[in-house]
Amino acid sequence: MTEQSGMYCAFKCKDDIYLFPCIFTIDFSRISNGWVIKIGRGLDYFKPPDSKFSIGNFEMDLRKCHETVVDIFHSKNVIIKGS
Numbered sequence: 528m529t530e531q532s533g534m535y536c537a538f539k540c541k542d543d544i545y546l547f548p549c550i551f552t553i554d555f556s557r558i559s560n561g562w563v564i565k566i567g568r569g570l571d572y573f574k575p576p577d578s579k580f581s582i583g584n585f586e587m588d589l590r591k592c593h594e595t596v597v598d599i600f601h602s603k604n605v606i607i608k609g610s
Contacts, residue, residue, distance in 0.1 A: 561603060567596035 566572065574591040576584040583590035 561601050563598075563600055563602055563605070565598040567598070568593060 572593050572595045573587060574593055576590060578584070
């Protein structure tokens with residue numbers, strides 16, 4: 528996800544929750560130690576609950592997960608071609 532598409536998603540979320548009594552603050556400051564963690568499926572790694580009465584229906588920590596790949600690397604080891 529690029530920073531611009533991330534900003535779009537963040538502002539879209541802010542617009543969507545405007546109808547609810549809550550405060551949504553976006554902080555774009557970045558503190559980076561150089562480590563990058565990439566999940567192969569994005570954030571769609573949870574399987575849907577079996578029914579609305581399953582234990583994972585409301586508690587995401589108790590849901591089954593799809594198989595995915597998690598890449599962890601340091602930015603100093605990344606070579607960007609063409610730039």
